[in-house]
Amino acid sequence: MLRIVMFVFLIPQLAFSQAVVPIKDNSFLIEEAYNQEKNIVQHIFFSQFQGSLKSFLLSLTQEWPIKDEHHQFSYTILLAQEPDRFSLNNFLLNYRYQLLNKNWLALAPRFSVQMPVNKKNEQGWGLQLNIPASFDFKDKLFIHLNAGANFAWSYPGIGDPTKYVQVPIGAGIIYCPHPLINLMCEVLHTTNTLYRTEYFANGEPYDFVDSYKDLIVNPGIRCAINFKNGLQIVPGFAVPTTISGTSYRTGYQFYLSFEHQIKKS
Numbered sequence: 001m002l003r004i005v006m007f008v009f010l011i012p013q014l015a016f017s018q019a020v021v022p023i024k025d026n027s028f029l030i031e032e033a034y035n036q037e038k039n040i041v042q043h044i045f046f047s048q049f050q051g052s053l054k055s056f057l058l059s060l061t062q063e064w065p066i067k068d069e070h071h072q073f074s075y076t077i078l079l080a081q082e083p084d085r086f087s088l089n090n091f092l093l094n095y096r097y098q099l100l101n102k103n104w105l106a107l108a109p110r111f112s113v114q115m116p117v118n119k120k121n122e123q124g125w126g127l128q129l130n131i132p133a134s135f136d137f138k139d140k141l142f143i144h145l146n147a148g149a150n151f152a153w154s155y156p157g158i159g160d161p162t163k164y165v166q167v168p169i170g171a172g173i174i175y176c177p178h179p180l181i182n183l184m185c186e187v188l189h190t191t192n193t194l195y196r197t198e199y200f201a202n203g204e205p206y207d208f209v210d211s212y213k214d215l216i217v218n219p220g221i222r223c224a225i226n227f228k229n230g231l232q233i234v235p236g237f238a239v240p241t242t243i244s245g246t247s248y249r250t251g252y253q254f255y256l257s258f259e260h261q262i263k264k265s
Contacts, residue, residue, distance in 0.1 A: 126152030
């Protein structure tokens with residue numbers, strides 16, 4: 001069965017390109033520690049559906065190198081569909097520094113600013129820090145580790161002022177039966193805590209804290225279609241299971257990226 005799947009995914013590669021350019025930075029939930037190379041830009045479309053498909057998340061990300069791969073700028077637009085409305089959630093501005101990328105280990109810390117764009121969204125301004133580490137085992141097996149922290153404040157004028165703190169820790173393992181076909185499994189654990197001031201019946205204030213944890217297990221597959229002009233298209237699909245306490249829900253993820261030259265060298 002695996003051979004049949006590999007053959008189907010390889011048909012576009014055999015038809016459009018003679019050179020094999022392997023997949024490198026196309027995970028779904030886990031961030032890899034590889035910046036964009038000089039003169040190469042990447043456009044990433046990601047969607048996640050839950051339950052009856054009436055609730056889903058869409059995102060668009062563009063990654064641009066700043067002169068070379070040491071510095072990378074990107075932005076992310078988040079759109080959400082809930083049963084009663086469709087809205088633009090947040091806008092993220094991201095900077096990532098290629099701290100290390102030699103042989104089998106890569107490190108690329110990322111700092112992001114979250115900008116509020118929708119008064120109906122509870123969260124306003126925010127800050128994110130993520131430290132991804134990538135381990136390359138002879139281009140056949142990759143392991144990616146993430147650790148970070150996200151801070152956000154409630155949108156002004158929506159209820160009592162609230163601070164959101166999120167601590168995501170994750171790992172992804174990728175096996176490459178072929179340079180253009182990757183079998184993946186990602187695991188992401190997130191601790192979510194909110195802090196706000198509430199009031200007793202007599203009007204006396206007290207600090208309210210609410211915390212919950214999510215665990216996402218995300219098996220998937222991705223492949224690459226390479227063109228002779230240097231364009232690489234990477235579609236992917238995954239089936240995430242989210243576990244919250246004693247409940248769980250299963251969804252679907254669709255990934256699509258386009259990577260190409262900004263200008264000829």
